[in-house]
Amino acid sequence: MIHPIRISFSALLAGCLAAAAIAVEPEASVAPPQPAEALSIAAYPPSIQLNSARDFQSFVAVLTRDDGVTLDVTEQIEWKLAAEGLAKLEGNQLFPQADGETELVGAYNGSEVRIPVKVSNATVRPAISFKKDVMPVLTRSGCNTGSCHGAARGKDGFRLSLFGFDPDGDHFRVTREIGARRINLAVPEESLFLKKAIGSVPHTGGKLFDPDSDYYATLLEWLEDGAPIDPADNQPPAVASVDFFPPQAVLEGEGVKQRFVAVANYADGTTRDVSRLAAFTTNNPTSTEVDAYGGVQSGPRGEAFIMARFDTHTVGSQVLVLPEGLEYSAPEITGNYIDQLVGKKLQQLRILPSGLCSDEEYLRRVTLDITGLLPTREEYDNFMQDTAEDKRAALVDRLLGRKEFSEIWAMKFAQLLMIKSSNQVSYKSAFLYANWLTDKFARNVPMDQMVRELLTAEGGTFSSPATNFYEVERDTLKTSENVAQVFMGIRTQCAQCHNHPFDRWTMDDYYGFASFFCQIGRKTAEDYREQIVYDRKSGDVKHPVGGRAMEPTFLGDGVAETRNKDRRAVVAEWLTSPENPYFSKSIANRVWAHFMGIGIVDPVDDIRVSNPASNPELFAKLGDKLVEYNFDFRQLVRDICASEAYQRSVVTNESNQADSRNYAHALPRRISAESMLDVVCQVTNTKEKFRGLPLGARAVQIADGRTSTYFLNTFGRSPRDTVCDCEATTDPSLSQALHLLNGNSISGKISQGKVVDSMLKEDKLSAEQIIDELYVRSLTRLPTDEEKKQLLVSVSEAPDEQQGLEDVFWAVLNSREFVFNH
């Protein structure tokens, strides 16, 4: 039984380490196979460049056991340089001596790893640069965080730009703002700037580093040089990317350590060891502890993402912590491509999935998920009696053909697009906008096409309802934020005022992207309720630092060519192209989250480096599939509903009960507010009346977000105030329970709908049959013998049979089983 794990693990590692393995050493692949254990050692970074006399580089070696567990063997390996005299080895750090190329060779237990080393400018000691050297020390020491001098008004009279978004301004404030107070160029050691940092004078922020630290040395040398700013014609190279090694670690047992190395790659091709300058964090402090220099120590079982942030870049590696001596035999992975990827992750985590759910559970679950309604008695009977092999797939197909499916998704997007009437948007506009959306889903217009139509909409808000997208939110910056959040799952809001601290987005990215939406013209049409949206063909977004007009720039993808084009059309084209790295994944993830209860990235609209996907391969795969299906997400729904991951039971086992992110079991979910009301109406055979809709219209059909009822508010309907997916909540609450118990929704509807009454009087059913009917109607299952026995007793004790049965109905509708999709 051990065998399958080994296969899958080596496959995984081959994937993860492919880059490293190729770069490190050709020899590793030809190393003689170990007789007892198949060991593989990898060393990082894959190559070392030392670019100046100041430069140094630390390295780390990782041994991967055949069961996938990794060990930090940097200390155990014997390191030496292939050619002497070029560099000096100190611990796990390498310092330059003379120009040339060689290799760093590590020997361990008979195997060998090699890292190419290139030394250049070994005797050149470049001057300290404010931007390249001083700023990272300030950021690293936390000087410019929001709680310190990075606050909007600074701290204790001294302000720095938050996370260093404005280095020139910071230079001014350090050196010029208050005459000679902060720095003393005559006696640099006496500069307040330094004395505060080492705590030799009172400092609210306390002592940040020692006088003998490299940080101190950097600042002092800069001051000794005269505290220069980087000349405009000789700016230091920008950080192009940051690498973080090793890419993955699987630690066994508590208290195990693994060192990480961060390397910055500059635009001029040079590199730098930033392990002492980056900020390290973990997203799971219980399982992993990370120190200030990239050292990780394991805690209890769990999965973590260790992140390093340097300059505007945040990068991370996955760390799995497994209990020591865990006994685990991996089950065979079956099912479709989703199950392959889910299964792989579960094996990695040594988690056993739950079994598949029953037909009854599946029928209720999938009907609720796809249509927002419960299966009828007839549908129940048909499905239960169906003996076909593929009856579940056939059911999904039938459900996808129903208009309720498009209505659910139209409602979901109506929430994200904040469709509601307001002072700007007339009821008619909101109504037409919602109808436009429903029509798009009903006609199965591919998502990319729909989004393109929406973003490039032009004309009157009545004659071309998609233009309401630009009426619901008229602010340029908010519009661009909304586009990023709704269609790419990216929250750029932070970058409006400073570079995003937990993601890659800078203010340049933010304003560059916003400038796609700054040429929207609006005017009132003949009908005062209608607005005309058009391309103004002029207008710019100004960067708040310096006030330069920003060129339209794709998020993370360079400047766009928009001359003589509608800027919105350019961004819509980019956004919806199959190559776009965010759009398809984000949409697929939203679909996935709807069916699985939790996104692979969760929240679904907060995709960022520091909130990694629980299963990156699956995340990418679903996006690819959506592209492959030409953005027809019905097909994706088929895949999801056919997966074992979706079909799992909610019943957990010992290994998966603590897990909620890896789809080892189904998650019970409270039914959303609108569907809840629709379902209550459905089972009680009653009708609701909403403004602007005929009697009996369903809550998911509500066009205007302003239309609501007490029931919907209580059950967490989206107020449609922001584009956040979190606006619609399905958290159970006491007021919901009390409303169902005491409010008039349930009891009123039971008597109003006369369900029991007609079963008794028209259909002449017995109490036992009626209980069966009520169960199937509400819970999509028959009562157990025990339940039935007890219920019949309570019916017989009631003053009359009808009341007894209505009480049974009431009790069923108040059960947790009814309120949840499970």
Add this chain to the structure above:
Amino acid sequence: MNRIAHSLLLTCLLAAISLAAQPSISRLEPLGVKRGEATKVTLHGARLSDAREVLTDLPGLTITEVKPLDNSKVEMTVTAAPDLVPGLYPLQLVTDSGISNLRLLGVGAMPVVAEVEPNSEFESPQKIELNTTVEGVVTAEDQDFFSVDLKKGQSLVVEIEGIRLASNQGNRFLDPFVAILDAGRFEKATRDDIPLLQQDGLCAYTAEQDGTYAVLVRDASFGGSNDARYRVHIGTFPRPIAVIPAGGRPGEILTAELIAMDGSKQSAQIQLPSEPADRFPAVSEDESGISPSPNWLRVNDLVVTMEQEPNEELQKAPPGVVPGALCGVIGEPGDVDYFAFEAKKGRKYLLQMYARGTLRSPLDSVVNVYGPDSKRVTGNDDSGNSPDSYCEFSAASDGTYRIRINDQLGNGGPAFGYRLEVTEAEPEVELDLAELDRYQAVSLPIPRGGQMAVMVNAKRKQFGGDLNIEALDLPAGITATTYPMRGDRPTVPLLLSAAEDAGKTASLVDIVATPAAEKLSHVRGGLRQNHKLVLGQNRRDVWNWETKRVAVSVAEPVPFRLSVVNPQVPIVRNGSMSLLVKVERNEGFEGEISLKSLYNPPGVTVNNSRKLKKDQTEVAVPMTANGGSSLGTWPMFLIATTNGGNGSVRITTEPIPVEVQEGFFKFEFPKSAAEQGTENVIVIGLEIAREFTGEAEVELVGLPPGVSSAEPIQKITNETEKVAFPITVAADARPGTHKTINVRARITSDKGVITQTQGTGELRVDKPLPPKKEEAEKKEPEKKPEAKPEPPKERPLSRLEQLRKAREEG
């Protein structure tokens, strides 16, 4: 939100209240008639029991047997001429006490049937014959289905009149949506709004097979109410959506293309009227029927230049005749039309686009003008509240100017017609009447033996100077008193008086203006009255109807006589005066009469809340003139309103000549200071601007609490230069700087009193300094003894002088 809703409600209520004064019609039943047939029409409304006749603005309707059924219903018999152009015809009801608001009556050529519920389900439509007009109502969230049988190839056209029939429901209105559905419930054609008919819909479908088809009528966003009434024309009639070119010269036979909804074209000959018309209705008629409403054309003396493709390039712009009308079509998306014309240096050219206006074309025009050097001279997208462009420029040099016309959104199509009228600037004048009730076009019932005035506003273009106003076609028994409109004023009153023995007459009256200057005697301007038929939220204009005449009638006399004592003295700038109004009540009349001014001379304000209660025979109406009020003699009018039993009635007074003169005095206020518990003198400088006759006195007013004057009134003569008022400051007078001091000067003669008021002076009340302290000794003790003895002397020192003196002496 709640608050907003409330205030809106309040606005509606107020509007309703102001409407309550006059008879009003809320709807007609039926909403329209078939031409050539006598039809009984009931007018529903309020205060109608004394109805006596109906005024119609357009020829072709014969209305007889106007008879009130009760106070809220009037029945009449309407016969539209058999060849009357189908469409909307305005009418106003005249009662003995007033004139109603304007309503539109539909006139069609097809038989009218009423909607019969239940027809709200697709499965249970109301069966009708083809070529029928259905009158119905869209109740809340209602849908109406009508079914017709069509043969393959037969074209069904559906045109609805909803908003055009002015179904006003407060700030909501019926915004109809129409659709044609086949037997399988598939929508074959739908339409919410169409520029041609504004919010009303129009759709057409040619049957692909024999069968029964359904016509759906509902509100576009499932609104509706019991007042949301409509007429829907369902038939095979022709319904062009554009006529190109849309206009020509008077008397000519216009050869035009009619554009159908599917874009197909058909040539037609249209006989234009012999007189110019801003909106000439052209209807299309063939063997299959007649369009239920007209297409509108412009008829005037301008020469028409039709566009000639290709004309998409600036340099190759084909020439057009200017002054003239440049007509064409933005035929496809992205199309651009250029015209070239020779301009003369120094001449001013006006470019007015008619596309959405009059023609009701879908085009949202943008017009740009380029000079001989190909540089842009001027341009415009929208003007006023219309998508039509308007711009003007003076040619900087002789040469070829070019005009570029395109759609703002780059749309285009066969129906995107336009007519750009390029004219040289000529003197013009246009009149309208200032509303007496908000949002209500003026109508003028003149009580027998009484008079009523209204303000005539004028818009002069390309000239200035005085205007003479004239009222034509007055009903028998009514005479007009007109005043010339001064060159510096855009408005002047017009007074209509009804003789004691005037009969029950009524008519639509023309009001015209001609410049007083001899050389402009050919210029003549008329009235345009805008009847706001449907108002939206915040009383925004949604649907209105323009007339060129105002309804005037002889009404029952009011139960009182009003007279005003004409002031014998002027009102001066910064002055005030009261008008004494006297009333003689008829026997038994005890109603309250409220007074407000119709029109104030510029800079003059009148108290509009004065009332004559039942036991009062006179009341003074105060008025004030500010420092910038316009000098001269102005006719003023007060409007007296009372409840006439069935709604309110009103008259204006005879004209009150009010003369505004420059002030007599200029006062100079010093900044005074005094300590609590002391006495002081306030001295105010006086300059006599012009000599007065009679006795004059000056009164000091506005002293702060605790400060009093023993002699607040001082006599002055033409030689006085200073007026000194002794004051006593109580020990508990409120300390601080009080900027409330005023003087009121009165000149009293046997003709009356002229009052002039001027402010404001400043008095600072100080607390006595605290008893001296050791530290403060050096400066303060010296100040104190000096400061104290000073005040009672002849000339009080200002605070600054006091300090200076203190320093000198210290």
